[in-house]
Amino acid sequence: MKNVKLIIEYDGTNYSGWQIQKNVITVEQVIEKSLNDITGENIKIIGSSRTDAGVHAKGFVGNFFTESKIPCDRFRNILNGKLPKDIVILNSEEVQLSFNSRFDSRGKTYSYTILSTPQRPAIGRNYVYHFRKNLDLGLILEASKEFIGTHDFAAFKSSGGNTKTTVRTISNLEIIKRDDYIIFTITGDGFLYNMVRIIIGTLIEVGLEKISPKNIKTILLSRNRNMAGPCVPPGGLCLEKVYY
CATH class of the missing domain: 3.30.70.580 (Pseudouridine synthase I, catalytic domain, N-terminal subdomain)
Known part of the structure; x- marks a missing residue:
């Protein structure tokens, strides 16, 4: 074997x-x-x-x-x-026979890409979230810092999925603007169902000035999914690396 x-x-x-x-x-x-x-x-x-x-x-x-x-x-x-x-x-x-790709994982890095242009793209359309409205990147960067560390991410989880705990640790959340692209890279010890996509959706709401950066901590403490932003479309999300 x-x-x-x-x-x-x-x-x-x-x-x-x-x-x-x-x-x-x-x-x-x-x-x-x-x-x-x-x-x-x-x-x-x-x-x-x-x-x-x-x-x-x-x-x-x-x-x-x-x-x-x-x-x-x-x-x-x-x-x-x-x-x-x-x-x-x-x-x-x-x-080794004891290796298990799921249970031995110590963490993962995901990326999420937003394309901010007036017109939708034809080439590469399956790998980005096309978002026409302008976003305040300064506010997004300020709010992103609140996700770093160990928190209960129940407010950032869609219903479904079996987990013993909703506590997770985010070690890094980097945001880079490259021409018309905004690229989010997030690393953590594990992620809840749709957690990354809801975090990005919430940061977009911050960039639209619908949610204040100061309210991120309140949303985390609330454990209330209705207080966080929407779950963004899947196409912009990519699993970059799994750590062991």
Whole structure:
């Protein structure tokens, strides 16, 4: 028995997220089918997270167990020969049998990209949130500091998902403006369901002067989802890296 770790990049546009679901196509489903065809086994992949429909990944991590005699490092090229062009295996390697890509994760980094132009884009439209209104970046930067540290993020979680606690630690939240793009990069020990997208939605409300930066702490303490901003669309979100 071998435990194989995969680093996966995918464009989530055509998929209903990572996790297998009934009557829809998911990234996990497509990779598992290819693995089953290659090995003749009934393989189940353990994924590092459950990205939503339309969300992308540059450094998703998965692992699976196999009795196959195929060298672990060869799974990368063999899978890439079978997978659709919007899913790529960046690396495959053997790891200890005890390794679990989900439960051994110590943290993740996500990015979210906003494009602020009068007209919607044609090229790259699946990787940004097109937002026409002007945003006050100074207010957004001021408010972003309130998310750093360990907090109860219940107000920034959509209903659904099973978690024992809503307390999470955000170690970094960087915001960069590059031409017409505003890029948010957020690193934490874990994220609740839609947490990143709701944080970004709340910061947009701050940039529109609908929420004061001083109110972020009050929203966190309230644990009330209705006090935070909207959940922004999934296309601008990308899982950059998983830490172990």
